[in-house]
Amino acid sequence: MRVVRTMGSLEDAGRLGDITAFEAECRQATTLEQLKSLLDAIVHQFGFRWFALVHNVDLKRTTRKALLITTYPVRWVEEVIDARLHLEDPVHAACAKTVSGLTWDQIGDYIAPNARQRSILERGRAHGLASGFTMPIRMRDEPDAMFTIARQSDDKISSPDLLSARLIGTVAFDQARTLLGPDELAHVPIALSPRQIDCIDLVAQGKSDWEIGQILGLSRDTVHEYVEGARRRYGVRRRTQLVLRAVRDGHLNIEALV
Numbered sequence: 001m002r003v004v005r006t007m008g009s010l011e012d013a014g015r016l017g018d019i020t021a022f023e024a025e026c027r028q029a030t031t032l033e034q035l036k037s038l039l040d041a042i043v044h045q046f047g048f049r050w051f052a053l054v055h056n057v058d059l060k061r062t063t064r065k066a067l068l069i070t071t072y073p074v075r076w077v078e079e080v081i082d083a084r085l086h087l088e089d090p091v092h093a094a095c096a097k098t099v100s101g102l103t104w105d106q107i108g109d110y111i112a113p114n115a116r117q118r119s120i121l122e123r124g125r126a127h128g129l130a131s132g133f134t135m136p137i138r139m140r141d142e143p144d145a146m147f148t149i150a151r152q153s154d155d156k157i158s159s160p161d162l163l164s165a166r167l168i169g170t171v172a173f174d175q176a177r178t179l180l181g182p183d184e185l186a187h188v189p190i191a192l193s194p195r196q197i198d199c200i201d202l203v204a205q206g207k208s209d210w211e212i213g214q215i216l217g218l219s220r221d222t223v224h225e226y227v228e229g230a231r232r233r234y235g236v237r238r239r240t241q242l243v244l245r246a247v248r249d250g251h252l253n254i255e256a257l258v
Contacts, residue, residue, distance in 0.1 A: 015046075015160060015164060018042065018045065019042075019164060019167050019168060019171070022038060022042045022168065022171065023171045025038050026038055026171055026172060026175040027175065029175060029179065030179070031179065032067075032069060032176060032179055032180075035069065035172060035175055035176060035179065036069045036071070038172075039051055039053070039069065039071075039168070039172050040071055042168060043071075043149055043168070046149075046161060046164055046165075047151065047161070048132075048149040048150060048151045048161075049071075049128070049150060049151045049152055050070070050071045050072050050073070050128075050129065050132075050148075050149070050150045050151070051069075051070065051071055051147070051148060051149050051150070052068075052069070052070035052071075052072055052146070052147070052148045052150075053067060053068075053069045053070070053145070053146075053147050053148075053169065053172055053173060053176065054067065054068050054069075054070070054145060054146045054147075055067035055068075055137075055143070055145040055173070055176075055177075067145070067173075067176050067177070067180065068247060068248060069172075069176065072129075072150075073127045073128060073129075075127060076123075076124065076127035076129065077240075077244065078238070078240040078241075079123065079127075081204060081240050081243055081244075082206065082240060083206075084205070084206055085120050085123070088114070088116050088117050088120065089117075089120065090107050090111065090113045090117035090118075090120060090121060091104060091107065091121075091132075091134050091148070092134070092146060093111050093117070094106070094107040094109075094110040094111045095110075095134045095135070095136055095146065096136065096144065097110045097111070098110065098135075098136065099136075100135060100166065101133060101134055101135025101136060101162075101165075101166065102133070102134065102135075103131070103132070103133050103157050103162070104121070104131055104132050104133070104134070105131065107121075128152045129150045129151075129152075130150075130151065130152050130153055130154050131150065131151055131153065131154050131155065131157065132148055132149055132150030132151065132157075133148065133149050133150075133157055133161070133162060133165050134146060134147070134148040135147050135148075135165065135166055135169055137169065137170065137173050145173055147165070147168075147169030147170075147172070147173065149165050149168075190233050190234055190245070190249055192230055192233070192246070192249075192251055193226075195216075195218075195226055196226045196227070196229065196230045197246070197251045197252070198216055199212055199216070199223055199226040199227050199230075200227060200230060200242060200243060200246050200251065200252060201252055202215060202216075203227060203239050203242070203243060204243045204246075204252060209223045209224045209227070210223075227239065227242070230242060230246070
């Protein structure tokens with residue numbers, strides 16, 4: 001009997017082949033930057049512009065399993081930090097109530113967004129993030145990881161795209177965990193003093209140098225030197241970039257970026 005393959009089945013087979021090739025390439029990656037490049041390529045291949053892979057753990061407990069890989073617009077990430085938007089992120093609030101994830105137009109099916117949460121969605125849209133899909137990756141005795149793909153258009157995300165995203169996110173997360181390993185990070189962290197970490201933690205909360213000084217019992221000039229000294233060590237110009245580097249190196253709680 002002759003088997004007739006439809007155009008749809010051919011496309012599905014090609015997509016599965018692409019994901020299989022992606023998995024093989026991921027296994028060859030030796031750094032998180034290589035993994036990020038592979039993720040960026042396949043996300044674009046399937047018609048999306050951005051992605052984020054986050055493992056939400058408390059870095060203050062010195063775990064080395066923390067993970068943050070994203071191609072989100074830098075200015076959007078900075079705005080999230082500066083305005084503390086992560087505290088009421090409607091995408092993650094809704095996703096926490098799902099088993100396999102949701103498209104952003106389904107948020108209202110899981111939570112009733114308040115005015116601030118609706119504003120957060122609009123502010124994200126202003127940076128180009130019009131539609132997306134976010135899925136939880138759950139592990140026993142560990143906080144959820146989250147994988148997101150996003151794009152600039154409002155086009156409906158197809159079922160094949162959703163299935164592909166779930167496979168891609170799982171494959172990428174597994175390899176990222178392998179790269180991080182139990183005792184090693186994929187990069188050498190910058191050493192900071194306890195006082196520098198205290199100050200940067202408060203910077204991430206939107207505090208001014210004067211406010212930080214009042215909280216820690218330090219002069220404004222001393223706080224400024226602690227923060228600027230850390231900024232120089234990382235070689236970054238903005239304090240928001242300093243916060244990002246401090247999170248990456250395990251000095252701050254990654255919840256500030258979720």
